[in-house]
Amino acid sequence: MNKKKRKIKKKKLAVFLLALVIIFLVILFSQSGKNFDNRVSFDGASEDYKCPDCNVILITVDALRPDHLGCYGYERNTSPNIDKFAKEEGILFSQASWTCPSIHSLISSTYPSTTGVYLWDQSLSDLTPTLTQILKKKGFYTGFISAHGGLPDRNEFDTFEDVFDAKGEDITKKTALWIEKNQNKQFFLWVHYMDTHDRSIGVPIEKQFIENITPEEIKIYSSKYDEAISYVDSQIAYLLEELKDLMIYNNTIVIITADHGEEMGEHSMYFTHGGSLWDSLIRVPLIFYYPNAPHKGKVILSQVQLIDIAPTVCDILKIKKPKSFEGKSLLHLVEREDISFGYSFSEHQENQGDLSTGDWIYTKISIRSVEWKMIYYVDKQGGKEYQLYNLKNDPQELNNLADIEKGQFKLMKAELEEWMSRAKENISSLIKPLDEETKEELRSLGYLQ
Numbered sequence: 221m222n223k224k225k226r227k228i229k230k231k232k233l234a235v236f237l238l239a240l241v242i243i244f245l246v247i248l249f250s251q252s253g254k255n256f257d258n259r260v261s262f263d264g265a266s267e268d269y270k271c272p273d274c275n276v277i278l279i280t281v282d283a284l285r286p287d288h289l290g291c292y293g294y295e296r297n298t299s300p301n302i303d304k305f306a307k308e309e310g311i312l313f314s315q316a317s318w319t320c321p322s323i324h325s326l327i328s329s330t331y332p333s334t335t336g337v338y339l340w341d342q343s344l345s346d347l348t349p350t351l352t353q354i355l356k357k358k359g360f361y362t363g364f365i366s367a368h369g370g371l372p373d374r375n376e377f378d379t380f381e382d383v384f385d386a387k388g389e390d391i392t393k394k395t396a397l398w399i400e401k402n403q404n405k406q407f408f409l410w411v412h413y414m415d416t417h418d419r420s421i422g423v424p425i426e427k428q429f430i431e432n433i434t435p436e437e438i439k440i441y442s443s444k445y446d447e448a449i450s451y452v453d454s455q456i457a458y459l460l461e462e463l464k465d466l467m468i469y470n471n472t473i474v475i476i477t478a479d480h481g482e483e484m485g486e487h488s489m490y491f492t493h494g495g496s497l498w499d500s501l502i503r504v505p506l507i508f509y510y511p512n513a514p515h516k517g518k519v520i521l522s523q524v525q526l527i528d529i530a531p532t533v534c535d536i537l538k539i540k541k542p543k544s545f546e547g548k549s550l551l552h553l554v555e556r557e558d559i560s561f562g563y564s565f566s567e568h569q570e571n572q573g574d575l576s577t578g579d580w581i582y583t584k585i586s587i588r589s590v591e592w593k594m595i596y597y598v599d600k601q602g603g604k605e606y607q608l609y610n611l612k613n614d615p616q617e618l619n620n621l622a623d624i625e626k627g628q629f630k631l632m633k634a635e636l637e638e639w640m641s642r643a644k645e646n647i648s649s650l651i652k653p654l655d656e657e658t659k660e661e662l663r664s665l666g667y668l669q
């Protein structure tokens with residue numbers, strides 16, 4: 221071995237050891253960290269890291285599973301650009317969860333059971349402020365560019381382009397043009413890529429059931445999925461370069477995430493994301509970049525949720541978040557290592573019968589810690605079932621431990637019930653007449669006259 225090679229090897233070893241030490245420390249702190257209490261307000265995020273003049277770009281990639289990205293440990297090199305961005309510039313949240321319908325929850329920082337919006341064709345009440353509305357009132361120019369069918373309320377955006385099934389490069393082109401055109405304004409832009417969606421990768425519906433798909437086909441579609449991820453990765457790289465070329469990279473918050481994951485055979489389904497709350501669906505990647513972040517490349521092991529994105533953006537921009545937001549600013553986790561966010565909750569509800577009567581409703585709610593997950597089902601007859609999984613030993617959630625781990629079962633059931641009663645309180649408070657303080661808040665945001 222020559223000297224140069226030895227030097228590189230030594231350097232690689234040093235980087236590896238340093239990474240190990242950092243990971244160990246993060247685990248240590250996260251294990252010893254106390255849970256961040258939802259009910260206690262915490263405004264300790266340091267002013268130095270904030271950026272009131274920043275733009276905001278939210279990039280959602282449809283059906284993107286974190287475990288198919290290099291920065292989340294995937295063995296294939298599907299995402300070199302996202303990996304580099306996460307490692308050198310961003311902050312990576314290793315345990316981010318989604319709730320359905322995720323787009324509405326993400327943009328309003330609320331759970332479906334709070335707003336009553338469970339279905340994709342439902343929309344949020346005017347009394348539920350969204351991040352878009354809040355930023356617009358603050359003078360942001362707002363845009364939405366997507367290849368999806370139906371997403372957030374188009375009336376909230378100054379420009380709304382939804383080109384059904386457009387390829388990633390068309391979305392990127394439109395986005396680059398939009399940014400170029402609006403670079404002198406303070407803007408919020410939401411970009412949604414569809415290339416990783418099963419429809420885009422061409423999986424026929426009948427192949428989504430385990431009995432209809434062969435191992436060869438699984439291999440082919442998995443490769444196509446990974447190729448689609450690489451493709452979107454290069455599109456995102458192009459956009460980040462564009463921000464640098466226009467000299468606004470240092471003045472822009474960039475968030476990369478997904479609206480949900482994808483079934484990959486863990487529970488008899490392939491390349492679909494219907495109505496389950498398995499980790500294959502509710503876990504999503506989340507990478508946050510903001511110019512003044514104190515710890516670039518940091519990996520946060522605490523659990524976070526998509527509803528935490530809007531409060532974090534408000535926090536960085538120094539905008540007061542509305543009382544309706546149920547998420548928490550992630551800056552707390554970035555700055556402090558002695559706290560973790562505790563449980564995450566996901567919900568799904570669907571009408572399985574006659575939509576006109578709406579009385580055939582199937583509800584699923586999950587409560588998840590880093591190690592444990594409970595899924596609660598209510599069927600059409602009102603029958604209830606609780607399942608409990610140990611995510612550490614059984615990441616595919618195949619062994620229901622509800623009858624075995626009695627202590628854990630009791631603990632999580634109690635937490636879930638407490639959370640469900642909170643949700644009910646919130647719904648009834650939405651129906652009740654507004655109190656003066658809320659009215660005042662809504663007036664100051666421009667929602668009420």
Ligand SMILES: [Zn+2]
Pocket residue numbers: 282283479480
């Ligand atoms: Zn989707």
